[in-house]
Amino acid sequence: MSTPRWFTETKEGHSEWYIERFRTMARENDLAGEARLIDAMVGRGSRILDAGCGPGRLGGYLHAVGHDVVGVDVDPKLIEAAQQDHPGPRWLVQDLAEPGLPALADAEPFDAIVCAGNVLVFVAEGTETAVLRNFRERLAPDGFAAVGFHVNRGLTPDQLDAYAADAGLRTDLRLATWDVKPWHDGADFAVTILRPA
Numbered sequence: 001m002s003t004p005r006w007f008t009e010t011k012e013g014h015s016e017w018y019i020e021r022f023r024t025m026a027r028e029n030d031l032a033g034e035a036r037l038i039d040a041m042v043g044r045g046s047r048i049l050d051a052g053c054g055p056g057r058l059g060g061y062l063h064a065v066g067h068d069v070v071g072v073d074v075d076p077k078l079i080e081a082a083q084q085d086h087p088g089p090r091w092l093v094q095d096l097a098e099p100g101l102p103a104l105a106d107a108e109p110f111d112a113i114v115c116a117g118n119v120l121v122f123v124a125e126g127t128e129t130a131v132l133r134n135f136r137e138r139l140a141p142d143g144f145a146a147v148g149f150h151v152n153r154g155l156t157p158d159q160l161d162a163y164a165a166d167a168g169l170r171t172d173l174r175l176a177t178w179d180v181k182p183w184h185d186g187a188d189f190a191v192t193i194l195r196p197a
């Protein structure tokens with residue numbers, strides 16, 4: 001299996017720096033904006049996958065407001081931080097590109113998948129379709145995946161649409177921000193809602 005760019009394009013100690021950065025920000029800021037949009041889009045007590053969850057800020061919020069949350073990330077240090085800082089969800093080490101997502105073997109289909117914070121930019125190059133295919137296979141028939149990333153980091157919205165189509169997903173909605181500003185040419189960020197085709 002290819003190594004995610006999260007490991008190959010960052011320096012030694014990056015995981016520890018990232019964990020501490022978000023712990024500091026959590027004390028000072030609102031860190032759950034993306035999760036508040038997801039919460040508004042699903043029914044109460046939904047099943048939600050936090051895909052590439054990092055240290056757990058989004059899954060932690062979604063669990064706190066009553067959803068059944070599973071978070072997966074390829075970085076064991078970040079999963080350990082999620083377990084410490086946000087007890088409640090199931091936090092699992094899993095490469096999102098691995099066929100079938102074996103860590104989720106016993107999981108029921110998800111009503112929503114949140115894939116925020118540039119995760120798709122950090123997966124190993126060439127594995128984007130494999131990741132999205134796993135999303136497709138794990139979604140309930142009326143479920144959706146919300147994918148957010150900066151568009152100047154090697155992945156464009158058009159490329160995402162093509163990868164998604166190959167994976168059996170269709171682009172339902174594109175926004176420029178997680179607080180629902182409309183998509184427009186020149187936007188530097190894209191939030192895309194994908195549904196089973």
Ligand SMILES: C[S@@+](CC[C@H](N)C(=O)[O-])C[C@H]1O[C@@H](n2cnc3c(N)ncnc32)[C@H](O)[C@@H]1O
Binds near residue numbers: 051055078096116
């Ligand atoms: C910038 S962080 C975002 C973390 C979290 N989604 C958030 O918004 O706070 C990117 C995350 O993608 C994860 N990641 C990258 N490639 C991955 C893969 N192939 N499978 C699972 N997680 C991956 C990294 O480990 C890292 O936690």
